[in-house]
Amino acid sequence: MSKSKFTRRGLLKTGALGGAGLAMPTIFTGAVWADAHSGFTNAPQGDTVTLGFNVPQTGPYADEGADELRAYELAVEHLNGGGDGGMIPTFSSQTLDGTGILGKRVEYVTGDTQTKSDAARASARSMIEKDGAVMITGGSSSGVAVAVQALCQEAGIIFMAGLTHSNDTTGKDRKANGFRHFFNSYMSGAALAPVLANAYGTDRKAYHLTADYNWGYTTEEAITASTEAMGWETVNAVKTPLTQTDFSSYIAPVLQSGADVLVLNHYGGNMVNSLTNAVQFGLRDAQANGKNFEIVVPLYSRLMARGAGANVKGIFGSTNWHWSLTDAGSQAFVRSFGTKYGFPPSQAAHTCYVQTLLYADAVNRAGSFNPCAVAEALEGFEFDGLGNGPTLYRAEDHQCFKDVLVVKGKENPENEFDLLEIVEITPVDQVTYAPDHPQFGGAEASLGTCNPGA
Numbered sequence: 001m002s003k004s005k006f007t008r009r010g011l012l013k014t015g016a017l018g019g020a021g022l023a024m025p026t027i028f029t030g031a032v033w034a035d036a037h038s039g040f041t042n043a044p045q046g047d048t049v050t051l052g053f054n055v056p057q058t059g060p061y062a063d064e065g066a067d068e069l070r071a072y073e074l075a076v077e078h079l080n081g082g083g084d085g086g087m088i089p090t091f092s093s094q095t096l097d098g099t100g101i102l103g104k105r106v107e108y109v110t111g112d113t114q115t116k117s118d119a120a121r122a123s124a125r126s127m128i129e130k131d132g133a134v135m136i137t138g139g140s141s142s143g144v145a146v147a148v149q150a151l152c153q154e155a156g157i158i159f160m161a162g163l164t165h166s167n168d169t170t171g172k173d174r175k176a177n178g179f180r181h182f183f184n185s186y187m188s189g190a191a192l193a194p195v196l197a198n199a200y201g202t203d204r205k206a207y208h209l210t211a212d213y214n215w216g217y218t219t220e221e222a223i224t225a226s227t228e229a230m231g232w233e234t235v236n237a238v239k240t241p242l243t244q245t246d247f248s249s250y251i252a253p254v255l256q257s258g259a260d261v262l263v264l265n266h267y268g269g270n271m272v273n274s275l276t277n278a279v280q281f282g283l284r285d286a287q288a289n290g291k292n293f294e295i296v297v298p299l300y301s302r303l304m305a306r307g308a309g310a311n312v313k314g315i316f317g318s319t320n321w322h323w324s325l326t327d328a329g330s331q332a333f334v335r336s337f338g339t340k341y342g343f344p345p346s347q348a349a350h351t352c353y354v355q356t357l358l359y360a361d362a363v364n365r366a367g368s369f370n371p372c373a374v375a376e377a378l379e380g381f382e383f384d385g386l387g388n389g390p391t392l393y394r395a396e397d398h399q400c401f402k403d404v405l406v407v408k409g410k411e412n413p414e415n416e417f418d419l420l421e422i423v424e425i426t427p428v429d430q431v432t433y434a435p436d437h438p439q440f441g442g443a444e445a446s447l448g449t450c451n452p453g454a
Contacts, residue, residue: 040370041156041453042134049104049369051076051356052111052133054124054148055162059115060242060269061140063303064348068138068162069110070341071349075356078336079106086336090329090385091357095364102363113139115242117147124148128155134369135160137355140268140348142166142215149178156453158371160355163348165267165299167218170399172441176450177371179378179398181358181391182351183431185219186439188298188318189226191404191426195316200261200294202231207259209250209274211266212239219265221439223298235259240266240274247274251281260288263296271297272307279311300407303346305419312409312419319405321350321387322422330387344417354386358393372450390428396435398447404431 044050053072056065078086081098088096100106109131111123120139127133136152137160139145145164152159153175161169161180165188170180196204206227210216216239224234235257240250251274254262262283266274278284278295286293297304300317323334323344333353337345345353358378366373379395391402406424413419436443 039452040372042128042132044104044132044134044369047104048107049101050131050133051106051108051359052124052127052131052136052138053108053352054111054113054120054127054136054138055352056115056140056144057110057112059113061115061163061267062269063307064140064163064268064301064346065113065138067303067346067349068140068352071337071345071353072108072137072356074337074340075353076106076108079356079360083340084332084336086353087329087333087357087386090332091361092384093361093365095361096357101360102367102369106360109133111138113141113144113148115141115144117141117143120144120148121151124151125155128152128157133157135359137359138162138352139164141213142169142218143213145169145180146173146214149173149175153177153448153451156371156451158359158374160359162352162355164215165219166215167222167439168214168441170397171218171439172445174397174441174445174447176375176398176447179355179358179375179393181355181393181400183318183320183402183404184399185215185222185298186433186437187404187431188219189222190431190433191318191406191424192223192296192298192316193226193230195406195424196227196296197230199316201291204232204261204291204294205235205259205289206232206261206263206296207235207254207257208237208263208265209247210237210239211270212241215267216265218439219298220263223263223265223296225439232261240270242270244270245273247277248281250274251277251283254278254283255281255286255288255293258289260291261294261296263298265298267299267301268304269307271304275308275311275315284311300420301347302344302417302419303348305409306416313411314409316406316408316423319407319420320347322347322405322407322420323350323417324420324422325387327387327389329385333387350387357386358383370452372452375450394435396447397440397445401428401432403428 113120140163159178297317362377366377388402
């Protein structure tokens with residue numbers, strides 16, 4: 001992809017921003033963390049380099065975490081020259097050659113975020129302090145991502161976010177040391193709205209159930225804004241605890257609310273349980289306001305679809321990537337992952353694999369593990385061949401911009417993995433926004449300055 005193409009889309013730098021991020025205690029100092037001779041945190045000294053994979057191995061997002069860890073292990077195998085190389089041959093940047101990163105063999109350590117910010121910070125800190133990790137990646141919760149990203153900023157470590165969909169991650173809580181490949185809540189709303197209007201009309205009344213943390217908040221805000229802009233009315237929005245497993249008490253009032261659409265701003269096990277409860281209460285077969293009652297799941301994954309089973313049939317949502325894509329990069333990854341594990345990868349696996357390759361490539365292009373050199377190599381980087389088509393890592397907010405998939409539950413799946421079908425590939429132009437968009441912190445949002453830890 002040419003830079004001029006992105007320039008016409010308005011994706012390149014548009015100017016400096018200023019503002020605030022998540023406050024963190026000063027627990028790292030240059031004297032503790034920086035190598036005296038190299039000037040940055042955990043500079044690799046021998047013939048190996050250590051990466052930290054921080055994933056939810058327990059808690060409501062454990063299924064995503066397990067698949068993330070599989071992808072990370074596969075990425076390390078490919079970086080070190082094992083297997084068939086996966087997406088390394090299809091990646092438009094050709095610096096990765098199976099000799100590790102900058103000639104150093106890749107090793108890794110793992111942690112369990114438990115889908116809890118405090119636990120995630122503790123495990124990330126241990127990987128940095130005790131294990132010498134030079135990069136931290138992972139997570140399947142935006143609350144976790146925001147917390148660990150802030151920690152890595154303070155430590156002088158690059159954070160390559162895993163599955164995090166909240167606007168906040170590259171919005172009001174963006175950090176110079178943090179990068180996100182995954183799409184976000186705004187993009188889901190922008191992609192879904194036209195599809196929902198076409199399928200269900202513009203005269204609808206929506207009731208939102210929303211996970212009570214920052215991902216839920218920004219997803220509710222984004223879906224509400226995009227649907228109200230096309231004529232929908234928001235009847236109610238109710239917050240639900242992340243630890244909730246039975247949503248019956250939240251579903252019961254929906255049919256008496258005057259709504260004819262239920263929007264489930266839930267993910268992972270929460271979505272599986274809330275959708276199951278909604279079907280048990282008869283919402284799929286109900287009518288309201290003279291219309292068939294509908295359910296929308298803004299953020300989908302194959303793992304969630306598997307958990308919810310037949311309940312997902314016909315239900316619209318959005319996703320970052322899907323294993324059925326036919327481009328060379330996607331099929332190379334599906335082939336490698338399937339050969340190793342016996343089933344196709346999830347979007348969580350895909351984005352974590354890709355983030356690992358993008359970090360390794362940036363180090364090679366920079367010729368250094370120094371986080372500020374790596375950040376500079378990633379900012380404004382345009383690439384292709386990693387499964388989402390032409391992609392830009394925007395410099396102002398470290399958010400990737402690419403096409404977005406709208407999917408729905410498949411009516412007649414051919415096998416246990418054939419659960420979602422792609423109904424729309426939304427072009428990047430439609431999901432692009434200004435770096436100072438109000439949903440992303442406005443003019444006050446700022447990356448700040450890269451911290452090498454010295």
